[in-house]
Amino acid sequence: MAWECAECNVRETDSTPIDSVCHHCGKPLCPDHVYRFADHAFAEFEGDPPEGRNAAHCVDCRTTYHQRVRGSARRR
Numbered sequence: 001m002a003w004e005c006a007e008c009n010v011r012e013t014d015s016t017p018i019d020s021v022c023h024h025c026g027k028p029l030c031p032d033h034v035y036r037f038a039d040h041a042f043a044e045f046e047g048d049p050p051e052g053r054n055a056a057h058c059v060d061c062r063t064t065y066h067q068r069v070r071g072s073a074r075r076r
């Protein structure tokens, strides 16, 4: 089954790999619609950097879960 971007429904091709999946909702995302930034939810594992690992996000989850991602990530 070919992956399709959940945002723009583009089908995966060689030039547009749908190789990212939102780590919150599991939507497949094309390079135009994926937002990658460190997520503290990924810092729970031993050996991960404290700022978190880069995680793929769809625009919805970026807004929902990371509203302050552009500012300094102060959550405690």
Ligand SMILES: [Zn+2]
Binding pocket: 005, 006, 007, 008, 009, 010, 029, 030, 031, 032, 033
């Ligand atoms: Zn897309």
Ligand SMILES: [Zn+2]
Binding pocket: 022, 023, 024, 025, 026, 027, 057, 058, 059, 060, 061, 062
């Ligand atoms: Zn999502």
Ligand SMILES: [Zn+2]
Binding pocket: 023, 024, 039, 041, 055, 057, 065, 066
């Ligand atoms: Zn996240």
